[in-house]
Amino acid sequence: MVLRGKFIVIEGPDGAGKTTQSKLLSQFLHSKGIKYLYTREPGGTKTGDKIRDILLNPESKISNMAECLLYASARAQLVNEIIQPALNEGTWVIADRYLHSSIVYQGMGLDLGIDIVEDINKIATTGLMPDVTFLIDLDTNTSLGRINRSKDRIESRGEVYFRKVREGYLNLAEKYGMIKIDGNKSVEEISLELIKNIPLK
Numbered sequence: 001m002v003l004r005g006k007f008i009v010i011e012g013p014d015g016a017g018k019t020t021q022s023k024l025l026s027q028f029l030h031s032k033g034i035k036y037l038y039t040r041e042p043g044g045t046k047t048g049d050k051i052r053d054i055l056l057n058p059e060s061k062i063s064n065m066a067e068c069l070l071y072a073s074a075r076a077q078l079v080n081e082i083i084q085p086a087l088n089e090g091t092w093v094i095a096d097r098y099l100h101s102s103i104v105y106q107g108m109g110l111d112l113g114i115d116i117v118e119d120i121n122k123i124a125t126t127g128l129m130p131d132v133t134f135l136i137d138l139d140t141n142t143s144l145g146r147i148n149r150s151k152d153r154i155e156s157r158g159e160v161y162f163r164k165v166r167e168g169y170l171n172l173a174e175k176y177g178m179i180k181i182d183g184n185k186s187v188e189e190i191s192l193e194l195i196k197n198i199p200l201k
C-alpha cells in the first residue's frame with residue numbers, strides 16, 4: 001500500500017515570505033529523498049492559469065462573489081487535477097496558498113462572510129484539508145513594503161484592505177489550527193521553524 005503524501009499549506013499576507021519559504025521547504029524535502037510537488041494559487045493548471053489571468057488583470061471587472069467563485073473554480077481544478085492525485089500516489093504537496101486565502105481575502109477582506117466562503121470552498125475542494133498549515137504573519141507596512149513589482153488587481157487594493165487581511169488571518173489561525181510564524185524573523189530562522197513542524201513520520 002502506498003502511504004498518502006502529506007499536504008502542507010503556507011499562508012500569509014502578500015509579501016510575507018510564502019514563496020521564499022516554499023522553495024526552502026522544497027529543498028529540504030528533496031534532501032530527505034521525499035517526492036513533492038509545489039503549487040501556487042490561483043493557477044497551477046492550464047485552466048487555473050487562465051482563471052488567474054482573469055483574476056489578477058487590473059482591467060477585469062469582477063463582482064465580489066464572482067471573484068470568490070473564480071478562486072474556488074481554479075482551486076477545484078487544482079485539487080482534482082494535481083493535489084489529490086499526487087497525495088494518493090504518495091507525493092507530498094507544498095501549497096503556496098489554499099482555501100484560507102479565500103476565507104480571508106474574499107470572506108473577510110471583501111465582507112462576503114466567512115460561512116459562505118467556507119461552504120463554497122468545501123464543495124470546491126471536496127473537503128480536502130492540509131495536514132499542516134503555516135501562517136507567516138507580518139505587519140501590513142512591512143509586507144507591502146516588500147512588494148516592489150507592479151501591482152496586480154488584488155494587490156492594488158488599498159492599505160485598509162490589507163490590514164483586514166492581516167487581522168483576518170490572525171483571527172482565523174486558531175480555528176484552522178494554523179502554526180503561526182513571525183514573518184519578521186530571518187529567512188533562515190523561519191525555514192528552521194517550518195522544518196521543525198513538518199510531520200516526517
Ligand SMILES: Nc1ncnc2c1ncn2[C@@H]1O[C@H](COP(=O)(O)OP(=O)(O)OP(=O)(O)O)[C@@H](O)[C@H]1O
Pocket residue numbers: 012013014015016017018019020021146147183184185186187190
Ligand atoms: N524573512 C524575510 N525577511 C526579509 N525579507 C524577506 C523575508 N522573506 C522573504 N523576503 C523578501 O520579501 C519579498 C517577498 O517574499 P515572497 O515573494 O516570498 O513573499 P510571498 O508571501 O510569496 O508574496 P506574494 O503573496 O506577493 O506572493 C521577496 O523580495 C523576499 O526576498
Ligand SMILES: [Mg+2]
Pocket residue numbers: 018019020096
Ligand atoms: Mg508568493
